[in-house]
Amino acid sequence: MHRLKHLLSSALVALACAPSFAQDSCKHRGELDTPFCDEDGDLLADTPKDAKRQKNPDPLFFTNSPLEDPAVFKELMRPFVEHLAQCTGRKVRFYDVYSSAAAIEAMRSGRMHLGTMSSGDTVFAVNVAGAIPFGIRGDTGGPQGYQLWVIVKKGSPYRKLSDLKEKRVAHTTPSSNSGNLAPRTLFPAEGLTPDKDYKVVFSGKHENSVSGVASGDFDAAPIAHDILLRMADRGLVRMDDFRIIWKSRNFPPGGLSMAHDLAPALQHKIRECTYNYTYSPEMVRGFQGADRWLPIDYKQDWELIRRVARESGQAFTRTAFEREKTRAEAAGKK
Secondary structure (H helix, E strand, O other), rough: OOOHHHHHHHHHHHHHHHHHHHHHHHOOOOOOOOOOOOOOOOOEEEEEEEHHHOOOOOOOOEOOOOOHHHHHHHHHHHHHHHHHHHHHOOEEEEEOOOOOOHHHHHHHHHHOOOOEOOOOHHHHHHHOOOOOEEEEEEEEEEEEEEEEEEEOOOOOOOOOOOHHOOOEEEOOOOOOOOHHHHHHHOOHOOOOOOOOOOOOOEOOOOOHHHHHHOOOOOOOOEHHHHHHHHOOOOOOOOOEEEEEEEEEEEEEOEEEEEEOOOOOOOOHHHHHHHHHHHHOOHHHHOEEEOOEEOOOOOOHOHHHHHHHHHOOOOOOOHHHHHHHHHHHHHHHHH
């Protein structure tokens, strides 16, 4: 009996240590979290070599990281999701989330297989959840870009960034590129340093920042310009109510990502169906003229986003993700 207990105990220890051995066998991981490996050096998690660890789900769960009203964005994306279902021959179900952190957690845990992420959240999703960005909005001219705009009420006295010292300025979420990271990197050269010249107030999403400026809750806000245009198009705000006091260079827009552990044949089929899709008229209008998904080279196309984050002091690690998630949740309760 004693020998049996000893053998069982040894077996349990071996099982408990197995994941560590598997992780340690990875020759190169880069900035990816420990469940993932990047042996080909493309900065993305490799598909598991063991076929037993590759997933072939039906239904596929799709989510939209909520940059704006989740219900409105879901409806905007519905024609594409219906196309994916028909093209792949699988059911595609929406997985509703109400924060970007929840979307990233859902992909990490395997509850979500496909979805859209903002530019900044995409990097967290890659490193923390093993996301594989594969589609970006565009047209015949190439990928579509977006700008960081700083908006104030039209009747306000603010004309330049330095006018916002000691004012109430809304950022969106800690991991947002246009809503937080880029302002921290780009504003100091314009005479305004976040958290030094003004206290950052997190609104939760771009729509909240825009609405807050319109209502007077915030004096100003850095936002993604395409979201403001969509809100104006839906009649939620009027462009004439705002003054744009600063514009950035172009950034890549948020894109489509899939889980790294989907079976290779399924990954190929999803890419094929995505790149062959022509946007519905509603999507063309909602995405300011973009009419298709174009392939992504994450290492190259997201280099600017990663550099802005580094310069702002942001690390896209699991520890940083947990810290930023806690900060965002605390800000949301205020």
